[in-house]
Amino acid sequence: MAESGDRPSYSCGNCRNPLAFHSDLLSKAFKAKSGQAYMFSHVMNVVLGQKEDRQLITGKYTIAGIFCSNCRQELGWKYVRAFDPAQRYKEGNFIVEKLKLAKEY
Template sequence: MAEFVGRPFFSCRNCRNPVAMADDILSKKFHAKSGPAYLFRNAMNVVFGQAQDRELMTGVFAVAEMYCGNCHEEMGWKYVRAYDPKQKYKEGRFIIDLAKIMKEY
């Protein structure tokens, strides 16, 4: 936990496992299954399901469901592939549902 001292981060609301650094937020204007979500550059201490094509608000993407690496709570997804060239910036990025995380300092 020493690497988190003085740096805000987000943890799983269920088990408090750290999952993302506040510095890695790219956008706060996204939506997940249950409501508002953030787009993150990186995520940590998470595991992924099999990538599948999914129709989202901005088009079709290959996404992998993302789960807390500790308690396996569903957290959001990782953009694996964007089929629309205008959406390529999302590839390799992470959507984390705000209802599933809490900010810590």
């Protein structure tokens, strides 16, 4: 497979700091303020912001903002906890706004 190499597929659109592998991508069907967003099971080179409870379209969550560890651009958020049991599969996953990402190949 062409995409099974060790190089990360996604990076920060601002500074090209590597953020995630293609295999970490779970879904492209998410929405954020800026439009389309991707859900990843794991991201690297990010720093977490303060946890906060937020009401989103699909329910209430505890989330933490995620920021590029290099340029500090806000990238999206991590689902820390879902109040609705039906949304628990999102816990521990990361949402990154497509607008903030660069695709490496």
